[in-house]
Amino acid sequence: MKTAEFDYHLPAELIAQTPIEPRDAARLMVVERASGQIAHRSFRDILELLRPGDILVVNDSRVMAGRLLARKPSGGQVELLLLRRLDERRWEALVGGRRVRPGSRLQLLAEGRPTEVRVLEALGEARRVIEFDRATDDGWLEQVGQVPLPPYIHVPLADRERYQTVYSRETGSAAAPTAGLHFTPELLLSLRARGVHIEYVTLHIGLDTFKPVTAEEVAQHTLHSEWASLSPEAARRINEARLAGGRVVAVGTTAVRTLETAALRSAGVAGSLRAASQLEVDVCPWRPVVAFESPTDLFIYPGFRFRVVDALLTNFHLPRSSLLMLVSAFAGQELIRRAYQAAIKQRYRFYSFGDAMLIL
Numbered sequence: 001m002k003t004a005e006f007d008y009h010l011p012a013e014l015i016a017q018t019p020i021e022p023r024d025a026a027r028l029m030v031v032e033r034a035s036g037q038i039a040h041r042s043f044r045d046i047l048e049l050l051r052p053g054d055i056l057v058v059n060d061s062r063v064m065a066g067r068l069l070a071r072k073p074s075g076g077q078v079e080l081l082l083l084r085r086l087d088e089r090r091w092e093a094l095v096g097g098r099r100v101r102p103g104s105r106l107q108l109l110a111e112g113r114p115t116e117v118r119v120l121e122a123l124g125e126a127r128r129v130i131e132f133d134r135a136t137d138d139g140w141l142e143q144v145g146q147v148p149l150p151p152y153i154h155v156p157l158a159d160r161e162r163y164q165t166v167y168s169r170e171t172g173s174a175a176a177p178t179a180g181l182h183f184t185p186e187l188l189l190s191l192r193a194r195g196v197h198i199e200y201v202t203l204h205i206g207l208d209t210f211k212p213v214t215a216e217e218v219a220q221h222t223l224h225s226e227w228a229s230l231s232p233e234a235a236r237r238i239n240e241a242r243l244a245g246g247r248v249v250a251v252g253t254t255a256v257r258t259l260e261t262a263a264l265r266s267a268g269v270a271g272s273l274r275a276a277s278q279l280e281v282d283v284c285p286w287r288p289v290v291a292f293e294s295p296t297d298l299f300i301y302p303g304f305r306f307r308v309v310d311a312l313l314t315n316f317h318l319p320r321s322s323l324l325m326l327v328s329a330f331a332g333q334e335l336i337r338r339a340y341q342a343a344i345k346q347r348y349r350f351y352s353f354g355d356a357m358l359i360l
Contacts, residue, residue, distance in 0.1 A: 001218045001302065006328065007319045008340055016353035017155040019162045023184050027348055027355040031339050033331050038342050043182045043356055046313075052195030053246035054311075055238055059177040059254045060200045062168035065145030065160075070106040070117055072097070078106055080117070080130065081148055083174050083206050084227070088135040094207070095119065095128045102128075108144070148174060150352050152318075163352075172204035172227065178352045179252035179314050197241050203228040203254040203296070212320040218301050223322055225295035228258045232291040235262065238308075239288045247310040253300075253326045256309050261296040262289035263307040273298040301325040302333055312359045316343055316350040331359045 020026050026043040041049075050056065066082030078097035085091055100106070104119040121129040147160040157163060165180035167188070192198060204227045213221045238259075242248055250256045264273055266287050273296055287307040299322060312330050317323040328336045339357065348355045 003213045003216060003218055003221075003320055005333065006213075006218075006321075006324050008337075010319070010344065010350055014344065014347065014350050014354075015152050016349035016351060016355075017153055018157075019181065019353045020349070023166075023182050024187050026182050029339060029343060029348065029355070029357045031331060031335065031357060031359045033335065033359060036335055036338075038339055040346060044187065046358065047187070047190055047194060049358060049360070050191065050194070050196050050249060051247070053197070053241065053244060054249055055197045055199055055241045055246050056191060056249050056251060057199050057201060057238065057255045057259060058165070058167060058180050058183075058251040059203050059258065060165070060167055060169050061173040061177060061202050061204050061254070062171040063147050063164055063173045063176050064171055065142045065147050066093075066174060067146040067148040068108055068141075068144065070108040072100070072104065072106060080106075080108075081174065081207075082141075082145075083127075084204070085136070085172070086129065088137050089133075090120070090129060090131045091136070092123065093128055093130050094126045095130070096126060100128070150175065152351060153353065167200070170202045170204075172202075174207050175205045176352065177203075177205060177252045177254045179255075179356065181353070182356055183251075197237065197246065199234045199238055201228070201230050201234065201255055201258040203258045205254055211322075212318060213322060213325070214320075218325060221299065221322065223297055223299040225297040226254075226257075227294070228254075228261060228296045229293040230258060230262045230289060230291050235289045235291045242286075242288075242308075248308055249311040249313060250309045251313045253312075253314060253323050256306075256312060256326060256330070257296060257298050257300065259289060259308040260300065260304075260306060261298050262292055263287040264298070265292050266290040267307070300329050302329045304329045306330065314357055314359070315352065315354055316340065316348060316357065318351065327357075327359070 024043045028041045028043045030039040030041055068080040070078045081094040083092045102119050106117040107114050116133040118131045119128050120131055147163050163176050166185055206226050215221045
């Protein structure tokens with residue numbers, strides 16, 4: 001399968017630069033897989049589209065204030081983007097600057113005092129292992145760091161909480177699970193009152209999730225692992241609601257990958273899931289989910305057999321991205337191609353602060 005099959009042209013003016021107010025005022029494209037029909041609704045209409053007994057599964061990961069500015073002894077500026085915490089002082093990070101090699105020492109100003117950052121190891125491209133001279137688990141990073149926005153957003157964010165979901169609680173992501181940005185507390189309460197179950201998973205998003213796939217063949221792409229978890233209590237409630245006839249509605253591709261990882265674990269797949277995306281692990285069309293807490297490198301693209309997710313709420317994704325491949329695996333390439341063409345024609349807003357799509 002060629003990566004070029006997931007390319008499309010998007011007019012630049014359709015890239016949303018600011019979040020819509022209020023959050024649930026976004027447009028919602030409704031795509032029905034069985035009939036191929038496409039309808040145009042408001043995001044608030046999700047109250048009518050979800051049924052009592054459905055299970056809405058959201059990713060509660062919170063974006064780190066992980067963009068830091070540092071300087072080299074020569075005075076040159078270096079930008080650090082924290083990706084993954086390794087221990088109380090060491091992080092995996094993207095380092096933007098010339099000749100920042102292992103052994104380099106950088107300085108950043110934090111809480112009025114210099115903080116030293118040492119570059120320990122090069123991981124390829126701009127990835128480095130860095131070490132701060134003090135522990136980073138006491139909250140000072142939240143005070144001095146900035147929340148990183150995607151590179152296609154050029155308008156400064158007035159309120160950095162608008163790049164967080166209203167239910168975010170587990171800090172650890174380098175980017176937001178943007179499908180959840182449309183929910184307000186009032187809308188969530190209304191869904192609960194309607195009888196929709198709301199369950200939480202955690203997947204800490206790395207930047208690889210959003211990077212375009214550069215390999216010519218989709219199967220040649222490597223998706224770096226991201227830390228994910230599903231609690232025993234949430235797994236039990238999801239299984240019980242599913243057995244009672246509810247649909248599992250994943251909010252975002254990260255919730256999909258967490259749930260499908262949990263199903264593959266219940267089917268006996270251990271270790272790396274990189275190859276499991278195309279495996280026929282069992283003949284059962286549905287698998288229960290099991291609790292887990294570990295990295296997942298599950299890469300979902302057309303040919304994958306979904307074992308848990310019945311419906312998907314998602315935003316509109318970048319060309320050639322692993323996210324677009326996942327959505328195409330869920331709904332079919334031709335249907336998603338038509339949906340994206342319709343979204344462009346109808347002037348939907350795209351990407352992180354854009355409109356939403358519900359695939360049923």
